[in-house]
Every structure is written in structure tokens, then in C-alpha cells.
Amino acid sequence: MxxxxxxxxxxxxxxxxxxxxxxxxxxxxxEKDFLEIDFLDVGQGDSILIKAPTGQNILIDGGPDNSVLRRLSENLPWWDRQIDLMVLTHPHDDHVGGLIEVLKHYQIKRILYTGVVHSSPSYLAWLEQIKKRNVVLTIIDRPQTIYFSPDCKMVYISPQESLVGKSVTNLNNSSLIAKVEYKKVSALLVGDAEAEIEEGMMARGQDLSAGLIKIGHHGSDTASSEEFIRAVKPSFGVIQVGKDNSFGHPSKRTLKKLERNNVSVFRNDLQGTIRMSSKGDKWQIIP
Ligand SMILES: [Zn+2]
The missing domain is CATH 1.20.5 (Single alpha-helices involved in coiled-coils or other helix-helix interfaces)
Known part of the structure; x- marks a missing residue:
């Protein structure tokens, strides 16, 4: 006893x-039964954290500076220091700047980019950090699909051709465009691609429909043609834009267009980080 x-x-x-x-x-x-997409408030720039149902963390762009570190720590558990996939849509400072800091502070398993040529100091510093840390670098040089699980994937639909070693006249149009799909829902993430690229995707008859869209080029007039918005038919649109930015983003015309097409718009400059989640049937905003 x-x-x-x-x-x-x-x-x-x-x-x-x-x-x-x-x-x-x-x-x-x-592992969990929902997909979450956090549009991080990094000021004037893009940064999107995707939490796949399988537990992987995907970071698309890092905004202009190290404010992304604070946002990541607010949106990931304290013990989770791993980014399974880092994606750079295109090498402008408002997308690549913060990724340099993320490379220094997080364990990055794999990186995707287009390989396009650009000589800005921040892009070169990012490439230098990648080399130093021996991270696997994968070039997206044609439309392709990356699976996180059988029912969750990221479908790359642009660019259509390899940009490796190429200089382009408009870097915005070199943006990697991905459709994230989970069961019945999808989200279209278009980087800073402009109307010309939207037209090309529509002309090729690509399936652009998505319940959620990251509005192109920070809500600028150069993207989001009326035809494109109609082709995507989103219920929700997120504009990644900083307060009082000098570019006048988002444009009033774009906002009107979205309103006309019944898109519920969320903006980082007004609402801070926007968190959307889905169990695979519909999108909902996490308050
Ligand atoms: Zn941008």
C-alpha cells in the first residue's frame, strides 16, 4: 500500500x-483543418504569411524593412521559428527589403523566385544572405504547382517564361502570381502585376476565379482592370498599402471599381494586419 x-x-x-x-x-x-492567410501590416509594401493546414509556414514578400519581424512574431507562436517556404514575387524594395532580416532571424527551408536581374542594393543583399546560409533556391520559370497536401496547393500561373538572367523593362510585370487553393476555396495573389499581365492571363483563358484576391500593385490604377475583377469575381479584396504613402495608393478609381463589383475591401493602412481563414468552403475574416 x-x-x-x-x-x-x-x-x-x-x-x-x-x-x-x-x-x-x-x-x-x-496539423489543423484550416488554411490561414495573414496580410501583414508592413506599411507601404507586401508581406503575406500563409499557414497551411499541414502546419507549413509560407512567407510571400517581406515588405520594405524589418517591421516584418514584429508582424511575424505577432502571428506565429513564439516557438515556431521556421519558414518552410519564402517567396519573392519581384525584387522591388517594398517586397524584398524585409526578407533580408527574416533570413537572419528565421530558419528558412526553401526559397522561390524568378531569377530576374535587378541591381538594387536590397535585392543583392538578399541574394548574398541566401548564399551565406545555403538555403535551397528554386526558380519558377514556368507555370507549375506546389502541393502542401493533396487538397492544399499553390498554383503558379505567371510568368509564362523563364526570367533567369533577364533584365525587364517593368519589374512589376515579372511578379510571381499564385493561386492558393484549399478544397473549394482559393486566393489569388498577384504581386504588383499590372493590367498588361491581367490581359494576358484572361486571353489565355486561365481560370482566375477566386473568393479572395490580394489587389494588384497596392491598389494602383495600373492594375485591377474592370474585366479582370469580373474574371476573378472575388468576395474579398485585400489592399496592402501604407498610411499616407507618396504614391497615392490605393487609387479612387480602383476602389470604385471594387465597390461596383461588390468586393468587400480590407486595407492594411486602415485595419492593420488582415487575417483570413477557411475550412475549405468559404473565406472568413478573423477579427
Ligand atoms: Zn510593390
Whole structure:
């Protein structure tokens, strides 16, 4: 027979084992039944954190500076320091700047970009950091699909051709464009691609429909043609834009167009970080 003291010790050990197991399960078992897309408030620039149902973290662009680090720590658990996939849509400063800091502070497993040529100091510094850290670098040089699980994938639909080693006249149009699909929902992430690229995608008859869209080029007039908005038919649109930016983004015409097409618009300059989630049937905003 156990004495009372032994019983208390036994109970305390049992409780400790349960607590430690729960922490370990939380730590290693990240799988869940929903997809989350956080449009991080990084001021004037793009940065999108996707949390796949399989537990992978995907970061598309990093905004202009190290404010992305704060946003990541606000939107990831403290122990999760891994970015499974880092994507650079195109090498303008308002997309690549913050990624340099992310490379220094997070464990990055793989990076996707187009390989386009650009000589800005921040792009070169980002490439230098990648080399230093030996991260796997994959070039997207044609439309292709990356699977996170059988029902969750990222479909790259632009650019149509390899940009490796090429200089382009308009870097915005070199943007990697991806459709993230989970069961019945999808989100179209268009970087800074302008109307010319939108026209090309429509002319090729690509399926652009998506319930959620990251509005192109920070809501500028150069993107989001009326035809394109109609082809996508989104219920929600997110504009990644900073307060009082010098570009006049988003344009009033774009906002009117979205309103006319019944798109519920969310903006980083007005609402801070925008978090959307889906169990695979419809999108909803996380307050
Ligand atoms: Zn931009």
C-alpha cells in the first residue's frame, strides 16, 4: 500500500507527464483543418504569411524593412521559428527589403523566385544572405504547382517564361502570381502585376476565379482592370498599402471599381494586419 505522501508524489508526477506531453504534442503536431492567410501590416509594401493546414509556414514578400519581424512574431507562436517556404514575387524594395532580416532571424527551408536581374542594393543583399546560409533556391520559370497536401496547393500561373538572367523593362510585370487553393476555396495573389499581365492571363483563358484576391500593385490604377475583377469575381479584396504613402495608393478609381463589383475591401493602412481563414468552403475574416 502507498502512503499518503507517496500517493501525492505519484499524482504530481502523473500531472507533470500529462502537461509535458501536451506541450510536446503542441510543439510537434502542427496539423489543423484550416488554411490561414495573414496580410501583414508592413506599411507601404507586401508581406503575406500563409499557414497551411499541414502546419507549413509560407512567407510571400517581406515588405520594405524589418517591421516584418514584429508582424511575424505577432502571428506565429513564439516557438515556431521556421519558414518552410519564402517567396519573392519581384525584387522591388517594398517586397524584398524585409526578407533580408527574416533570413537572419528565421530558419528558412526553401526559397522561390524568378531569377530576374535587378541591381538594387536590397535585392543583392538578399541574394548574398541566401548564399551565406545555403538555403535551397528554386526558380519558377514556368507555370507549375506546389502541393502542401493533396487538397492544399499553390498554383503558379505567371510568368509564362523563364526570367533567369533577364533584365525587364517593368519589374512589376515579372511578379510571381499564385493561386492558393484549399478544397473549394482559393486566393489569388498577384504581386504588383499590372493590367498588361491581367490581359494576358484572361486571353489565355486561365481560370482566375477566386473568393479572395490580394489587389494588384497596392491598389494602383495600373492594375485591377474592370474585366479582370469580373474574371476573378472575388468576395474579398485585400489592399496592402501604407498610411499616407507618396504614391497615392490605393487609387479612387480602383476602389470604385471594387465597390461596383461588390468586393468587400480590407486595407492594411486602415485595419492593420488582415487575417483570413477557411475550412475549405468559404473565406472568413478573423477579427
Ligand atoms: Zn510593390
Amino acid at each position: 502507498l502512503s499518503d505522501k507517496q500517493k501525492i508524489i505519484f499524482l504530481a508526477i502523473a500531472c507533470l507527464v500529462v502537461v509535458i506531453s501536451a506541450i510536446l504534442i503542441g510543439f510537434f503536431y502542427k
